[in-house]
Amino acid sequence: DIQMTQSPSSLSASVGDRVTITCQASQDISNHLNWLQFKPGKAPKLLISDASDLEAGVPSRFSGSGSGTDFSFTINSLQPEDIATYYCQQDDNLPLTFGGGTKVDFK
Amino acid sequence: QVQLQESGPGLVKPSETLSLTCTVSGFSIRSSSHHWGWIRQSPGKGLEWIGSVYYSGTTNYNPSLRSRVTISVDTSKRQFSLRLRSVTAADTAVYYCARHNRRRESPGIPRYWGQGTLVIVSS
Numbered sequence: 001d002i003q004m005t006q007s008p009s010s011l012s013a014s015v016g017d018r019v020t021i022t023c024q025a026s027q028d029i030s031n032h033l034n035w036l037q038f039k040p041g042k043a044p045k046l047l048i049s050d051a052s053d054l055e056a057g058v059p060s061r062f063s064g065s066g067s068g069t070d071f072s073f074t075i076n077s078l079q080p081e082d083i084a085t086y087y088c089q090q091d092d093n094l095p096l097t098f099g100g101g102t103k104v105d106f107k
Numbered sequence: 108q109v110q111l112q113e114s115g116p117g118l119v120k121p122s123e124t125l126s127l128t129c130t131v132s133g134f135s136i137r138s139s140s141h142h143w144g145w146i147r148q149s150p151g152k153g154l155e156w157i158g159s160v161y162y163s164g165t166t167n168y169n170p171s172l173r174s175r176v177t178i179s180v181d182t183s184k185r186q187f188s189l190r191l192r193s194v195t196a197a198d199t200a201v202y203y204c205a206r207h208n209r210r211r212e213s214p215g216i217p218r219y220w221g222q223g224t225l226v227i228v229s230s
Contacts, residue, residue, distance in 0.1 A: 001170075034216055043111075044203065044220040055218075087154060091207075091215040095169040096144075098154035 002026050006088050006099030012107045019075040021102045023088035028068050032092035035064055035073045038085045109134045111204050111221035119228050125191040129204030129221060136185050137162045142207040142214035143187045145178060149200035159207055159214040160187050167213060194228045201225050
């Protein structure tokens with residue numbers, strides 16, 4: 001299985017801050033890396049697919065980059081509605097696997 | 108608008124079979140471009156992909172659960188289902204269904220998800 005190492009596991013930031021999360025795959029996954037947002041009681045939401053493609057309707061303050069084994073996810077200018085847990089996920093090989101998650105909250 | 112809704116018992120006894128159904132609306136389950144999958148989230152193991160089914164009935168399973176899992180599809184009811192046999196407390200989790208884009212012949216990007224349903228394994 002491909003292991004996905006995500007960091008940090010949690011972070012605290014202020015409204016307007018830039019937030020960056022990293023994800024490392026245990027082997028080359030090309031750009032087959034997705035970023036998902038989880039909020040309690042809501043359906044998880046895909047924000048970015050194929051490492052850097054922003055899903056329709058997702059605010060442009062969210063972005064992703066990387067290829068191969070190293071990826072990053074950035075929220076430019078954190079907003080109150082961005083408080084959530086974020087996960088990276090690879091779909092290059094089965095079984096599909098996820099990072100451990102990053103819980104983002106306010107300072 | 109694609110919508111997925113999980114349904115099934117919230118409490119299952121140890122050693123019994125967990126059964127969940129996902130009903131799809133706003134999109135054809137017969138799509139040749141998508142797979143239909145199950146993913147779970149537990150405190151101990153984080154997010155775990157369980158497996159998926161194609162409209163033809165072709166399945167893919169996580170090797171870690173393959174011996175206990177069956178995923179099936181009923182296109183006439185626009186539903187797909189999960190059965191997990193011989194459950195233990197370690198199978199307590201929130202179970203999500205999802206629509207995956209098809210990548211090559213396998214499930215890929217999980218673009219749409221249900222809200223999830225909590226299943227507790229306890230006597």
